[in-house]
Amino acid sequence: MESLPKNLARDLKNIVGSKWVLTDRDRLLAYESDGLTAYRSIPLAVVLPESTSQVSNVFKLLSQNGIKVVPRGAGTGLSGGALAEPTSVIIGTSRMNTILELDADNRRAVVQPGVINARLSEVASPFGLYYAPDPASQSACTIGGNVAENSGGPHCLKYGVTSRYVTGLTIVTYEGQVLQLGGLGRERGSYDLVGVFVGSEGCFGIATEVEVKLLPKPEAVQTLLAIFDRIEDAGRAVTSIMARGLLPAALEIVDGATIRAVEASVFAGGYPADANAALVVEFDGIEEGLGADVQKAVSDCNNSGATEVRSAATSEERQKLWQGRKKAFGAMGRIATDLLVQDATVPRSKLPEVLLKISEIGDRYDLNIANVFHAGDGNLHPNILFDRSDSEELEKVELASTEIMKLCVAAGGTITGEHGVGHDKKSYMPLVYGIEEMKAMKKVKTVFDPHHGMNPGKVLPADI
């Protein structure tokens, strides 16, 4: 195992405090992977700064010594984006967890990158406001991580993804330069630097302060749960609902395998255990407008073959209807030791045919594939269940994943809707982009990071 030179460790400790430079193997083990555990690597060290100036000084020191840097939030990412080579140092944002400003008057907040997503909405709640992007991991993931990944979530169907809500950034480049990008209250005549930085997966620099837009909390919410015998029928219901001009806040599908896993777990939400698909439909907005929308959605579900449609009358009932969706990943642990949460998008009208073909791929490779996904925006999450210690099965997982990616791209979609490319999907990039597009991406990275010291080996294939 590589080790950090002693003088460098000393200088880093002088900047952030000796407690916040981790070099012991035991402590580094916690950083050997992110949420995608199929890839593991122990970093050279982990540094945990608490301010922009500390990050800047740490970066200056590391770049002067030619040591590459991997930013990391809560480590909940699912594409290996926070995976660090043994020669790289992880910069963790866990100590940068302060909400610096909550400006209810202008519906904005300025936060440090380590602030947990759900906490921002909790703090904004007394002002009647919330932060709209809600990734499934929102109780653990950080705003900085969301910026890096341009995260989505169930309610992004109506409200859009992270990039719509990030209005300004303070970033630190690999060389330690501090830059202010954008800002809700000003237009500086520059290009959309905030827009291109969001979703750059830690490859351009690290965001140390994030200005976000907050929304007024909706006056009312109504949630439906429709049960189907066939997942294709649930997909058709989604198309019908959207085609008639309704815009639900969320449209989520859970398949039969997932339902049975959840119902057999402590998270049981009372879904029929013999169902082959469940569709969660949620509307929010002005109370008077919701009833008519809900009735139309019920009618679409029934016309598409729903065997049962339930609605939630209370907040508790609403939580219960969501249970099967929100606890799906946790419940999967009952079925297999390892889980690969895939992520791809297709135009939503293609959902029924793509779901059938994913099922065929699972059968062909003799793999269990459970589907839990954001159906409204065609964002699929085929979850492949496997045992990492079985090398033959691991190979089948790789092959099945590749087929699923090709299938989604051929249907007019793409290789990732919200998890990012990271380390995991670099090899799939040529499925969606030509050489020129990828070269342009690399050149844009070089503008922000001329020495290529930020998050090496991510997003672009090595030969670009």
Next chain:
Amino acid sequence: MDTSLLREILPVKGQVLEHFGETDWSFFSRQPRAVLFPHSQEEITSVLSLANENNWNCMPAGNGTWLEGCMNTDREVNLIVSMSKMNNILVHEPDNLFVELEAGVTLEQLQVTLRPSKQWLPLDPPGKNSSTMGAIIATSSCGALQTGFGRPRDHVLGATLITGDGKTLKLGGKTVKNVAGFDLLKLLSGSWGRFGVITKLIMRLHPLPEADRTLLFSSNQAHSGTSLAHDIMHTPATLQSISILSPGLREELDSENTGVAVRILESEAAVDQVEALILERTDLLPCKRLNGSESEAFFESLKNTDTDSDVVIRIKCLPSIMKNLIHQIEALQSLVADDSLGGLQFLAHYESGILLVLIDKLKLDDDWLAQSAETLKEFRDTVEQQGGSLTLLFAPEALLKEVTPWGSLDELETLCAGLEKVFDPNQILSRSSAHRSAE
């Protein structure tokens, strides 16, 4: 410049225009050497390759309705590449709420096509609807609707760009969620054509709202325009537009007092409830109600508010400092000609923090240029000291040259220049219309 080379690439009659009247494709009383009207991406690639070889400065354009926009006045433009002949709507998938189109399609053409499917693109850039989609995205032009629906960049799912050095880049895709690779697509919106010619766009669509209602309020002693807008913004509902209008700007409003126009786009069942919530916030202040086509027409007319102004200034600020700034624009009164009928007016989109200041007619006395430039620079300082920014959107060429469209970019200069070189290494596009105050 040998334009015969261009005719080899663009052989169809009318594709290369060299003899045109001053009003057609001139800007700042100057004329390009030629205006080109390609019909295909291949033709554009060939033109840009030729321009690179010959070091010709090019400017992408749509229908040429705003050629002076944020120009670097020191630069000559040899060629204008107009997208107006590439105006086909290629694919509309109502079920998937997207449309793919050539960049020369106008916003009006698009909305007419979408209407039978009860869909629309909720964008309302200033000016006439004859603006092309490519130009709207390249200039990031938007109006009152940005409050509820976001900026142009929020509606673009995908695009094809021919870069300054003639490479074709297909960016983004057809789905709303797409995080494959770095988001270069975002760079196109507001790039003013400096990265290349946008040839195709894939746009996200929205269902047409069932009900369209505008409430018009007049301020009084108890409720100033900004305090009304502030109270309305904090209504617990999503509102699509909250605009503040200077007295007399629109005839539908009281000519003596500042007006506030609020647009509600909702279902039939919800629109009354939203109105009730707004009225609760405004202490039941009387208002005029416009429904359906009247509501749409009112906001359509707001888009053309600045058409005849000599100077248009765009200020971006936090809503909370807008009140101060509206008072402070009085400092610009000295620039207004004595015989001006329109005088000094403003239109603000409150929640978006956009304040447009309109000078109907500039005072053109002996020392007008120096005085106007000094006043505008001082005012820009005033805005920046409060955390905002000032862009000079329209002005006489000499004034634009003195004041510059934007303020200084400071430390972002290097990043912006670096990005220009990625897409346009020989600077045939970025030379002709500087984004920045200094090169």
